Amino acid sequence: MDALIRNNVRSVTPYTAGERPADSSIIKLNTNENPYPPSPGVIEAFKNLSPESFRLYPDAESRTFAKSAARFYRINENQVLPANGSDDALALIYITFFNSGKPVLFPDVTYSFYPVWCGLYGIPYKTVPLDGGLKIDVNDYVCENGGIILANPNAPTGVALTPCEIRFILENNPGVFVVVDEAYIDFGGESVVPLLHEYENLLVVHTFSKYRSLAGMRIALAMGSEEASAHLNAVKNSYNSYPLSVAAQTIASAAIEDDAYYRANAERIMETKAYFLNELDCMGFNMLPSSANFVFTTHADFNAEDIFNHLKTKKIYVRYFNKPRINNYLRISIGTRSDMKAVADTIGEYIKRGRV
């Protein structure tokens, strides 16, 4: 059996996601989900779904959804590719556009799925160290490469690049695809979707999991030039042709139409973030400037992993990464105001006890 496996298997290092506990009394701030429910339009669309419609296969191109998304983002419908979550969109982008044999670049500290797909698809990559302040220096992306992928704002740091900085990367890399994963852009960053009109080497990925409160529905979009989107579509239909389900397509269209609702929730989350950052500051934490719905923080006198474990005993789940450079940081998603008060109070008591 051992030899059978050794000689034939594709060996991979899988992605480890934050825990998904079944106990709903847990305050879950470890995977950056939105604390607010999906919009009234989404709830209505869900109620109006007829199980009879599940009998037939869904529209392979999710055309109704692609049309409303294109209108919302002010791009052509043929520039939009709906996918089953951005993890589906990104995997497709890797196999479609990272084939030069040269290494793909991404930061040493970023979304930990990026190296996983390189491993799975046999794509060489090179990590580019963040600077001393855990920020991306765009000058480090002026070198020969087989493509670039950046999360903006970056995860798990929450630090954002400006469109001007991304423009600099695009200008200096005309021969390769530059992928910008904007999972958290609506919580304080500025999107580069408008740059799609200027740069044919730009691809932008948006998930509906964070800003639009639909992590359980698995909905995302890959956006690029019409030609790039056609290539993505061709690869999608050669590899996994699974379109969005009938339910997901209906709900995705409803979510796009209800932007004012999601905008208001994002504003609330940003206010709660300001409150929580102030609480952390008062307790002596250092924080990176966050343009996302989470904060990345460290304390000079208290060990991050100990705080993580203590919070867990109090049924508060946050994220701790035992990785070089960030192993004394916590990433804490922004929940409701009462969630964040509970976190601040629990950490406050822990620190007070530690000081005596």
Ligand SMILES: *Cc1c(COP(=O)(O)O)cnc(C)c1O
């Ligand atoms: C959450 C997250 C995603 C994944 O989104 P899904 O659409 O739920 O697959 C992608 N990129 C980053 C940086 C994320 O944090």
